Amino acid sequence: xxxxxxxxxxxxxxxxxxxxxxxxxxxxxxxxxxxxxxxxxxxxxxxxxxxxxxxxxxxxxxxxxxxxxxxxxxxxxxxxxxxxxxxxxxxxxxxxxxxxxxxxxxxxxxxxxxxxxxxxxxxxxxxxxxxxxxxxxxxxxxxxxxxxxxxxxxxxxxxxxxxxxxxxxxxxxxxxxxxxxxxxxxxxxxxxxxxxxxxxxxxxxxxxxxxxxxxxxxxxxxxxxxxxxxxxxxxxxxxxxxxxxxxxxxxxxxxxxxxxxxxxxxxxxxxxxxxxxxxxxxxxxxxxxxxxxxxxxxxxxxxxxxxxxxxxxxxxxxxxxxxxxxxxxxxxxxxxxxxxxxxxxxxxxxxxxxxxxxxxxxxxxxxxxxxxxxxxxxxxxxxxxxxxxxxxxxxxxxxxxxxxxxxxxxxxxxxxxxxxxxxxxxxxxxxxxxxxxxxxxxxxxxxxxxxxxxxxxxxxxxxxxxxxxxxxxxxxxxxxxxxxxxxxxxxxxxxxxxxxxxxxxxxxxxxxxxxxx
Amino acid sequence: xxxxxxxxxxxxxxxxxxxxxxxxxxxxxxxxxxxxxxxxxxxxxxxxxxxxxxxxxxxxxxxxxxxxxxxxxxxxxxxxxxxxxxxxxxxxxxxxxxxxxxxxxxxxxxxxxxxxxxxxxxxxxxxxxxxxxxxxxxxxxxxxxxxxxxxxxxxxxxxxxxxxxxxxxxxxxxxxxxxxxxxxxxxxxxxxxxxxxxxxxxxxxxxxxxxxxxxxxxxxxxxxxxxxxxxxxxxxxxxxxxxxxxxxxxxxxxxxxxxxxxxxxxxxxxxxxxxxxxxxxxxxxxxxxxxxxxxxxxxxxxxxxxxxxxxxxxxxxxxxxx
Numbered sequence: 068x069x070x071x072x073x074x075x076x077x078x079x080x081x082x083x084x085x086x087x088x089x090x091x092x093x094x095x096x097x098x099x100x101x102x103x104x105x106x107x108x109x110x111x112x113x114x115x116x117x118x119x120x121x122x123x124x125x126x127x128x129x130x131x132x133x134x135x136x137x138x139x140x141x142x143x144x145x146x147x148x149x150x151x152x153x154x155x156x157x158x159x160x161x162x163x164x165x166x167x168x169x170x171x172x173x174x175x176x177x178x179x180x181x182x183x184x185x186x187x188x189x190x191x192x193x194x195x196x197x198x199x200x201x202x203x204x205x206x207x208x209x210x211x212x213x214x215x216x217x218x219x220x221x222x223x224x225x226x227x228x229x230x231x232x233x234x235x236x237x238x239x240x241x242x243x244x245x246x247x248x249x250x251x252x253x254x255x256x257x258x259x260x261x262x263x264x265x266x267x268x269x270x271x272x273x274x275x276x277x278x279x280x281x282x283x284x285x286x287x288x289x290x291x292x293x294x295x296x297x298x299x300x301x302x303x304x305x306x307x308x309x310x311x312x313x314x315x316x317x318x319x320x321x322x323x324x325x326x327x328x329x330x331x332x333x334x335x336x337x338x339x340x341x342x343x344x345x346x347x348x349x350x351x352x353x354x355x356x357x358x359x360x361x362x363x364x365x366x367x368x369x370x371x372x373x374x375x376x377x378x379x380x381x382x383x384x385x386x387x388x389x390x391x392x393x394x395x396x397x398x399x400x401x402x403x404x405x406x407x408x409x410x411x412x413x414x415x416x417x418x419x420x421x422x423x424x425x426x427x428x429x430x431x432x433x434x435x436x437x438x439x440x441x442x443x444x445x446x447x448x449x450x451x452x453x454x455x456x457x458x459x460x461x462x463x464x465x466x467x468x469x470x471x472x473x474x475x476x477x478x479x480x481x482x483x484x485x486x487x488x489x490x491x492x493x494x495x496x497x498x499x500x501x502x503x504x505x506x507x508x509x510x511x512x513x514x515x516x517x518x519x520x521x522x523x524x525x526x527x528x529x530x531x532x533x534x535x536x537x538x539x540x541x542x543x544x545x546x547x548x549x550x551x552x553x554x555x556x557x558x559x560x561x562x563x564x565x566x567x568x569x570x571x572x573x574x575x576x577x578x579x580x581x582x583x584x
Numbered sequence: 585x586x587x588x589x590x591x592x593x594x595x596x597x598x599x600x601x602x603x604x605x606x607x608x609x610x611x612x613x614x615x616x617x618x619x620x621x622x623x624x625x626x627x628x629x630x631x632x633x634x635x636x637x638x639x640x641x642x643x644x645x646x647x648x649x650x651x652x653x654x655x656x657x658x659x660x661x662x663x664x665x666x667x668x669x670x671x672x673x674x675x676x677x678x679x680x681x682x683x684x685x686x687x688x689x690x691x692x693x694x695x696x697x698x699x700x701x702x703x704x705x706x707x708x709x710x711x712x713x714x715x716x717x718x719x720x721x722x723x724x725x726x727x728x729x730x731x732x733x734x735x736x737x738x739x740x741x742x743x744x745x746x747x748x749x750x751x752x753x754x755x756x757x758x759x760x761x762x763x764x765x766x767x768x769x770x771x772x773x774x775x776x777x778x779x780x781x782x783x784x785x786x787x788x789x790x791x792x793x794x795x796x797x798x799x800x801x802x803x804x805x806x807x808x809x810x811x812x813x814x815x816x817x818x819x820x821x822x823x824x825x826x827x828x829x830x831x832x833x834x835x836x837x838x839x840x841x842x843x844x845x846x847x848x849x850x851x852x853x854x855x856x857x858x859x860x861x862x863x864x865x866x867x868x869x870x871x872x873x874x875x876x877x878x879x880x881x882x883x884x885x886x887x888x889x890x891x892x893x894x895x896x897x898x899x900x901x902x903x904x905x906x
Contacts, residue, residue: 265857296735296852297851465615502623
């Protein structure tokens with residue numbers, strides 16, 4: 068890791084601990100960057116990253132999560148899971164109101180879980196397929212009864228996974244065209260105020276927030292700045308205070324981190340745990356040979372990518388489950404950079420030098436450079452590679468239609484292997500037209516069984532044993548070439564305190580943020 | 585004149601229709617569609633969700649049917665809804681139009697006025713050092729990639745000197761009103777408009793200079809000199825006026841592109857204009873929005889072509905007579 072970044076991270080940690088006991092000061096505004104501009108802010112309809120960043124201050128879920136993904140109170144103040152893992156009981160906060168003044172009650176939870184999100188979100192539909200019923204014995208209690216144990220459910224109540232939407236606004240309307248989508252109404256610490264499209268979004272303090280004294284900040288401004296270099300300049304000139312992870316190109320991170328009064332944090336991505344890999348099209352030769360896929364793993368210098376392209380932030384991936392996701396195990400075989408071993412495997416299988424097409428991820432310069440580095444690695448062991456660049460829509464189509472040999476990607480783990488990992492490896496997820504499922508076409512009946520069993524096993528210890536076995540199989544068969552557990556550092560003015568207090572980072576932490584005078 | 589304008593307007597409508605149909609098929613020929621992009625952004629979409637989106641947007645219908653639906657909307661001046669932003673296309677374009685017209689218009693004025701003045705000066709001092717210097721500077725600005733010029737302007741005037749804001753249309757959250765707001769917008773306008781203006785200025789310098797030198801060699805100029813007119817008067821009244829036609833042509837073409845011609849500058853300076861809207865619509869395959877921007881910018885080109893032709897007839901009486 069570059070020295071400047073290490074110093075910045077260390078200084079940030081020191082500053083955080085030294086100030087831990089300080090009393091927060093109310094007032095002030097925070098200027099953040101949001102990129103790209105969100106298409107809308109109704110979190111029940113849209114859940115992509117920029118929407119989460121802004122709308123996460125407007126909408127809330129029943130729970131928040133700490134950096135170890137343990138649940139914290141949010142709209143639910145208490146919860147209980149029955150011993151058989153079939154009943155989840157929540158006691159809701161009292162005195163919570165929507166931004167239009169209406170009270171928030173268990174009826175809103177029922178509406179959100181049973182009606183709204185089932186219609187709008189495929190992720191939620193899959194979760195609710197495991198739920199027998201959702202009941203509201205009184206205004207401040209909700210019970211989820213399951214058909215069978217589903218331990219990941221406890222990590223399904225985050226603000227963006229199951230956001231609470233107001234029943235009195237949406238019931239009986241066309242959700243997609245409801246006028247409230249333009250002026251979102253949530254229960255969160257900040258209220259929507261104004262959106263100058265193409266320029267900025269303004270949120271203001273919710274004076275009626277149910278936690279006394281919070282939020283501390285008066286206003287949040289999210290600036291839309293489409294060019295990466297301009298975003299870096301906006302921070303340098305003090306026009307923005309906080310650059311969320313991924314706002315600037317990686318090569319700008321060390322320079323910005325070294326600026327006066329600048330702090331850096333790699334926390335707050337534990338819920339997502341972005342893991343990068345290269346899809347390998349398992350359907351066609353030579354990629355259908357496990358030795359070829361292993362050779363790709365040995366050929367790649369992933370430490371180089373981590374040190375040079377990612378400034379040492381993140382870690383080399385050790386398998387299909389990211390290091391910060393529950394049930395991760397580091398199992399053998401691991402794949403250090405070993406070109407000789409790669410060449411030996413290629414010789415053993417009789418690889419004839421068929422050239423491969425590599426699709427970089429069209430997300431900026433870092434990914435383009437990474438593709439070039441991988442091409443060089445593969446060419447060193449005798450695999451000719453042609454890079455075929457495209458834009459986001461083109462990449463989506465190529466990958467969805469399995470029209471590629473190798474393709475860069477990164478996906479979120481969504482806090483549990485059953486929610487964010489198994490979809491990439493099980494046979495039932497081999498469905499053309501979707502870029503986020505088992506695109507590589509890997510199929511192993513034992514892996515299918517293990518993932519299915521692990522999702523419903525209870526308690527967590529039983530799940531761990533099953534995931535250990537599945538990790539060992541997949542690690543051996545290399546359906547995809549894992550690259551890095553990605554680190555997306557947040558760069559910010561050190562006067563800002565407590566901007567990342569949960570596993571979802573800036574997305575749901577701004578209620579705790581304050582400015583040190 | 586009225587008959588001429590009416591005939592041109594009818595032609596313009598037919599051309600606009602052809603352009604729209606051509607653009608419609610061109611856009612749909614690009615790989616991917618808005619449903620796939622939006623499903624991709626959702627991160628966890630399945631086939632049912634994709635189908636849901638396609639049905640909502642009417643993308644499940646055959647392409648000719650989609651075209652007919654689109655044209656029927658256009659006929660009633662309805663540009664449709666943006667798939668991704670869920671807002672009427674006309675509203676999105678209308679919201680961005682003032683910023684773009686302000687930026688492109690200012691840059692256009694800078695490039696035209698400075699370009700013609702510098703070109704005329706260079707022509708009158710042909711072969712001297714000032715002629716070479718003007719040509720060299722103009723070419724330098726034109727040859728430097730626009731985004732680089734823009735970034736360097738930001739680094740110098742915004743980061744190093746701190747004189748001017750480096751991005752945006754106005755100071756966000758400042759609460760300025762009235763003249764204070766106008767002054768604030770003007771400060772934000774200086775860097776992008778000047779950068780864009782200097783970039784385009786070179787073309788006017790070159791064309792004005794070349795055209796004036798050519799006209800300057802003609803007989804009627806020699807006659808004017810023989811009559812004893814002062815050189816300044818000859819240059820202004822006789823040479824420049826006759827040399828201005830190519831400049832008017834070029835200005836007409838550039839003015840037509842005011843709406844969509846500043847994508848790079850709008851991106852670097854985070855200027856909330858149409859150019860960026862168009863670029864984002866393209867990358868997200870937001871068909872309706874993209875087509876809407878194309879329709880508006882094509883209409884602008886046709887309109888300015890018409891204005892150019894009318895101007896020709898005013899500037900040069902020979903055309904009017906013929």
